[in-house]
Amino acid sequence: MKFLFPIFLFGSMLCAQTNRYEISFDNAVHHEAVVQGTFPELKTDTVAFRMSRSSPGRYALHEFGKNVYAFKAIDSKGKVLEVLRPDPYQWLVTGHDGTITISYILFANRGGGTYSQVDETxxxxxxxxxxxxxxxxxxxxxxxxxxxxxxxxxxxxxQMPLVSGTTYSAPNLYYFMDSPTEISNFSVREFEVEDHGKKQKIRFVLHHNGTEEELDAYFENVKKVVLAEREVYGELPDFDYGTYTFLACYVPNASGDGMEHRNSTILTSTRSLANGGAEGNIGTVSHEFFHAWNVERIRPKGLEPFDFEKANMTGALWFAEGFTSYYTRLNLCRAGIISPEAYIESITGTFNYVWNSPARQFFNPIEMSYQAPFVDAATTVDPVNRENTFISYYSYGSVLGLALDLSLRVENLNLDDFMKFVWNAYGKSEKPYTLDNLQQALADYAGRNFADTFFDNYIYKSGMPDYKLLLKTVGVTLAQDAEDPYFGASVSLNGDGHGEIRSNPKMGTPAYVAGLDKGDEITAINGQGFPDGQHFSTYIQGLKVGDTLKITFNRYGVQKETNVVLASNPKYRLFLLEKEGAKVSKKQLRHRSEWLKKGGSD
Known part of the structure; x- marks a missing residue:
């Protein structure tokens, strides 16, 4: 196997054999498609046909073969061929005359970035x-x-080029596998972007139930996102065939998702563009388009060559996915789609999730990245302890991106120019990088001591940067409230006046120390009934740090008791200094403006 997307060798393509497929949807009402494929000029007696177990942009196994049935194979004269099944993923066809035509029925009813969906919409x-x-x-x-x-x-x-009618082509299997396709009564908007005298087309395809006016307004924000992200790198990637295509489905039967591809991306949501949907959906546009550089072309070596027969793993997802997540809302702010205040406050949830997680004692960002095959839309039935052992590499990398950006700005550098540096070193040439390459690139850009300090403390270890000091440089406050009481577990009413613990208590929290566990049913607190008509969190807010709660609860049908001593809430708040009346210096405002309203150096 070779790199997923080799440079096109058009001369050799012209003389190569062509495999041809057709797919039809007569029974779309029952989510079925009929697929036929013809493979000529075969040189071996036995040919293996497979359904993929993984998909570009995903890291876990998904076993697509489970939705295939009625498989048949014939030769060029219509003779039915022998089919063997050595494993669940492939069909071995023998006895052909040089050509094999296969056919099968596909059941498809999940419209997102990973699976397929066929219905009458x-x-x-x-x-x-x-x-x-x-x-x-x-x-x-x-x-x-x-x-x-x-x-x-x-x-x-x-993203595949048109041959004629409704027939499209791909230069090889890997480009084909990376080319999602939307077939519907969609609408299209497009515009051109020029870099260094070369024009490229950006197409936005939308399947939705809304109005053309809603699409027009939304597309203006899409254009702002594209231009803001081009500013980070200084140019667009060189898209194959000169076009990049957003494939958006904002319909009730879709599943919320986003999935990057080489010259296109899937965007799916159950939210229409009306009633806040436009604001809710634009973040996925920002995230996935940033991947056109970071992941698709600035590509971790661990994902090359991409293997469709197994899970794909890399230790660089904190950079590939996490830094992309950092830029997702930052670029919405830079594009004027959200305000600086809204952007700063939106960091709070992610910041708390990462830095209040006990998982950092078990895994660093590299090892969190290694967890992707277990968490990236992977499905298991046995309970896991993710609350205590896992931090999403999207979130972990995002707050590390914030730290690196602000740390570089202290040195009169910035993350935008570092991303340009990596783009020029690895992205434009499409040379896959290693973690050592990233560390060396940061050393070349910011100095050896800076790079080694960052990687040694925050990538190879799980240290926490001095965010309070870094955020202060841009006039942002990071604070905790020592008087805010904290229980340490999510509790919800279950309909009979009792409360159930809904998630694994985090290690070290009051609930964890007291021996409470997921599934425990709280029946009384200090001898009184469970707070009636009140959210449990609201009840806790009426108490004080240090208060002791005598908890009566049922576990496996047995009544038990324990004492919970409320601690200080570890939650952080991020907000603009001036929001609570503090004075902001001109220097802080200038640095904030450079960070939030401007790309890298001119």
């Missing part, structure tokens, strides 16, 4: 979840004819 296709492939034929050109439902006014949108 659309055919929303993630290619690995839809099309069987022959690993031995990975270098062949592919053509696929999407048999659209003309009665439903369907059209086709994809």
């Amino acid at each position: 659309h055919a929303h296709l993630n290619i690995p979840a839809t099309f069987m492939y022959a690993p031995a034929l990975e270098d062949r050109k592919i053509e696929v004819d999407f048999k659209v439902r003309e009665d439903l006014k369907w059209k086709v949108a994809t």
Whole structure:
């Protein structure tokens, strides 16, 4: 196998054999598609056909073969061929005459970035979840004819180039697998961006139930996001075929998701553009488009070559996903879509999640990244202890990105210019990087001592940067309230006047120390009934730090008692200094303005 997206060798492509697929949707009402694939000029007697177990942009296994049935294989004369099943993921076909045509039915009913969905509103296709492939034929050109439902006014949108009609092509298997496709009665908006004399097209495809006026207004914000993110890197990537396509489905039957691809991205949400949906959905636009640089081209070596037959793992997701998450809302602020105050306050939840987690004693950001195959939309049935052992690499990397950006600005540098540096060193050439490469790049940009201090303390270890000092440089306060009482577990009413602990108490919290556990049913507090008609958190707010609560609870049908001593709430608050009447210096305001309203150096 080779890199997922090799530079196109058009000369060799012209003489290569072509594998052809067609897919139809006559039974869309029952979420079925019929897929047919023809593979000519075969040189071996036995050919393996597989359904992928993983998908570009995802790190866990998803076992797409579970939704395939009615598989058949014939040769060029219509002879039915023998099919063997050596494992759940592949079909071995033998006895052909040089050509094999396969066919099968696909059940598809999850419209997001990982799976496919077929119904009478659309055919929303993630290619690995839809099309069987022959690993031995990975270098062949592919053509696929999407048999659209003309009665439903369907059209086709994809990053693949058009051949004719509804037939599109890919130069090889890997480009094909990375080319999600939306087939529906969608609307389109587009604009051109020029870099260094070269114009490229940005297309926004939207399948929704709203109005054209809502789309027009939303598209203006999409354009602002694109231009703000181009400012970070100084240029757009060199998109294949000169076009980047957003494939958005904002419909009730979708599943909320976003998934980056080389020249396109999937954006799905149950929220329409009305009633706050536009504001709620734009963050995914920002996150996924930033991936056009960071992940798609600035690519961790651990993801190359991408393996469709197993989970894919890298220790760099704190950078690839986390730094992208840092820029997600920062760029919304820079684009004028959200206010500086709203941006600062939005950091609070992520900041608390990361720095109040006991998981840092077990794993550093690299090791958190290694957890991706277990948490990236992975499905298991046995309980896990994620509350105490895992911090999302999206969130961990995001707050580390904040720390690195503000630390660089103290040195009259900035994260934007470091991202440009990495882009020029690894992204433009599409040379996959290692963690050592990242550390060396930071040393080349900011100095060896700076880079080693950051990596040694915060990447290879789980130290916490001095955020209070760093945030002060931009006029932001980081504070905790020592008088705010804290119980340490999520408790909710269960309908009979009792309260149930809904999650694993975090290590070291009052509830954890008292021996309470997820599933315990609290029946009385200090001999009184559970607070009636009150949220448990509101009840706790009426008490004081140091108060002792005698908790009566049921566990496995047995009544038990314990004492919980309320502690100080470890929650942090981030807010602008001036919000609570503090004086902000001109220097702090200047640094804040450079951070929130401007990209890197001119």
